Amino acid sequence: MGVSQGVYELPAEIPLLEGENKNLILSAGVKKNGISESIIDYPLYDALFDTISVNENFYKNYDTISIKYLQAASLKFNENFEIGNNFFEDLDGNTETNVLPIINQNVFEGNKSGYIQLNSQTNAKIEVAGTAFNLTKGKKHFLELNYKCNIPFKIGLVGNNEFNQVIKTPILTINKKTDYNKIYIQLNSISDNLISNYYKIFILAEKPSDVQIGEIFLDNVKVLEM
Ligand SMILES: [Ca+2]
Ligand SMILES: [Ca+2]
Numbered sequence: 001m002g003v004s005q006g007v008y009e010l011p012a013e014i015p016l017l018e019g020e021n022k023n024l025i026l027s028a029g030v031k032k033n034g035i036s037e038s039i040i041d042y043p044l045y046d047a048l049f050d051t052i053s054v055n056e057n058f059y060k061n062y063d064t065i066s067i068k069y070l071q072a073a074s075l076k077f078n079e080n081f082e083i084g085n086n087f088f089e090d091l092d093g094n095t096e097t098n099v100l101p102i103i104n105q106n107v108f109e110g111n112k113s114g115y116i117q118l119n120s121q122t123n124a125k126i127e128v129a130g131t132a133f134n135l136t137k138g139k140k141h142f143l144e145l146n147y148k149c150n151i152p153f154k155i156g157l158v159g160n161n162e163f164n165q166v167i168k169t170p171i172l173t174i175n176k177k178t179d180y181n182k183i184y185i186q187l188n189s190i191s192d193n194l195i196s197n198y199y200k201i202f203i204l205a206e207k208p209s210d211v212q213i214g215e216i217f218l219d220n221v222k223v224l225e226m
Helices: none
Strands: 019-026 029-031 039-041 048-054 074-079 100-102 113-118 125-129 141-149 153-160 166-174 177-186 199-206 214-225
Touching: 029 177, 113 125, 113 199, 141 153, 141 166, 166 177, 199 214
Parallel strands: none
Antiparallel strands: 019 048, 029 039, 074 214, 100 113, 113 214, 125 199, 141 177, 141 214, 153 166, 153 199
């Protein structure tokens, strides 16, 4: 292993010590669980590799760095709301509260995003789950999503225990955000202690009484395994 040259917010100029044939690795960091103090190398992204010789006049510009998913990463769940919607399991028993695909200026990517609206006493709370997927023990797992919302919501996984009882594990409360944000949530607290042969993402939100219309927009909800 080499020496870390630090973590930079792009665009950045990165000073390097002189030397011949140095191996340069640029890897993408993400804010784990959306917390900026906790930047990690995202294990599911491929890195950029280069060999450089650094002298006093050395300057190299990497104009476009495209960071792709590693080929070994597999998509366990993917909902972009373009065709249908996998978040249809009604856990709250109230048919008034749903995730609906929308087509308007609030779409994040493609033609559609998912939308939750909580707007009265009778539909102040939603609890909904997506379709099931399986996780492989010993692998790394991340949940990613793009979202914006004017009320906080909880996201987690639901599965079964050995007695076939439904176990819900909330993982993170996502706070309100005016503009679209992307969040990366590590799932290994669950997948390292795998008990269920299936999992579903669940979303739980409750409209605070001082908010007239609670809104949550979702897109590109993914679970990745590597
Ligand atoms: Ca979309
Ligand atoms: Ca409902």
